[in-house]
Amino acid sequence: MRDIAIGQYYPVDSVMHRLDPRVKILAVLIYIVTIFFIDTFIAYGGLLLFLTAVILLSHVPPLKVLKSLRMIVYLVVFTVLITLLFYNGKPDDLLWQWWIVKIYRTAIHSSLKMALRIMFLIVGPTMLTFTTTPVALTDGVERLLAPLKLIRVPVHSIAMIMSIALRLIPTLVEEMDKIKNAQKARGADFDSKNIFKRAISLVPVLIPLFVSSFRRANDLADAMDSRCYRGAKGRTRMKVLRLTAKDFAAMLIMAAVLFMFLWLNFNFFPGLVDFRALPWFV
């Protein structure tokens, strides 16, 4: 089993695990919006503290969380490089120049912020899937989207599709490994230096994977049918979602955190505390 962190539940017991999924989903939404609003290092620092607290409270090993960043390493590096090379700053910010390459001080800041932003964007939702079972997640989505039923959106089906997709990720990864090994045994070359050759060599992996996914879908549909599934009709739940005191507390904390970040970032009360006066406020 390879480390595909996203969509993986980490089964331990913690405050984070016990929170209502609806609260967690809303919290992640607030978190994502916050990331797009803030652009100062001090606010990112605050966000890091907040995230650290969440990770520690969740009892998920921090290393496991960091591993979820592995798959975006290239994206981050690429973004940083592009920003560094093509940023157009003011002449007095220019740090270093060679031929047409100009590195500005502001470009360094901007690219670092971009990198942080991407990483924060991945880690937050990953914490949601680490601490929430797909069934709870789906339940949460279904309940949150419930008002859309009024305009005939098939909320239950959407939630079910989501849950099955999450459920099948590890199975399909395993299957892909199997097919890859089978093709390797027949002499397929997946380690070619040539990126085009490597891409083409994936075709004989993807086609069997695609075909077998259809067979799986068929089998799964039969299994669901034979276990009396008929959509949302007459369906009840074993775990009924109920908001408790800790959920309200979590929502309050989330609201406070949001406000704090906005304050840190936009310096709402310069009369009270002036963050801009701090020497490292950039």
Place this chain on the structure above:
Amino acid sequence: MLAKAARNTYNKRMSFIELNAVKFTYNSGERDEAVALDGVSLSIGAGEFVAVVGHNGSGKSTLAKLINGLYEPDEGEILVDGLSTADDKNLFDIRSRVGVVFQNPDNQMVATIIEDDIAFGPENLGLPPAEIRARVDWALAGVGMSEYAKGMPFKLSGGQKQRVAIAGVLALKPRVMILDESTSMLDPKGREEVMRVVKKLVDEEKMTVILITHFMEEAMQCGRIVVLKEGKVFLDGGREILTREAELKEAGLETPFAVRMANALRARGIGIDADVMTLPALVEALCR
């Protein structure tokens, strides 16, 4: 009132599942048309432990899907507890009475957490949460997987996965459980685990079990054996069927080793009782 009375008298009759001259064809009318069942009549009573055996393509897996109402027969009729599978309105009731455990354990798990997966069936029945919880715990205990309740299926062995699948069906509290080649993807140890659970269901829960298999050693543990050949019932009877080497060979099946050995010994004039079918029994008979 009258209809209800009629139903009750029906239920009192011995057979729980009735197939009357059932025909089923895949891709009917097309070039790759394949007749799976060609006029099968069977009746299976409550509490029976039946093995359905047959060569590949004999139609045995189609049978499971027909009884469960996943397919509709082209001709003939299937009644489960008096309900016809041809009527879509009956399907929910039929499926709550007949559960199927399929071949590939990975393709029948709906949820990522074992207890959530087992709850899927009872949730569809619309039971109150406390009742669902009780059924999930009961079903998990029944297959000896209670300690894995909060675990994830993909970390389990094949035998364990299939036991979870059995629990998922068990939680629906069906009257009949069909195992559609449920052991064919397992290693010998996993097969043994699953068979132990199945026998427990038959002995302790008085569950009607239809075991579709191509392992004769498994079929041997059933009270009744139905042999299918080319979509027709070829043999139907007790365990003694397994000693009919020539006929089984005709159906593309192999007799269990102990039976072949005993037959060969008998042919050489060494008297061995007809009920010797397992290896330990054979050893004992020979040592006497």
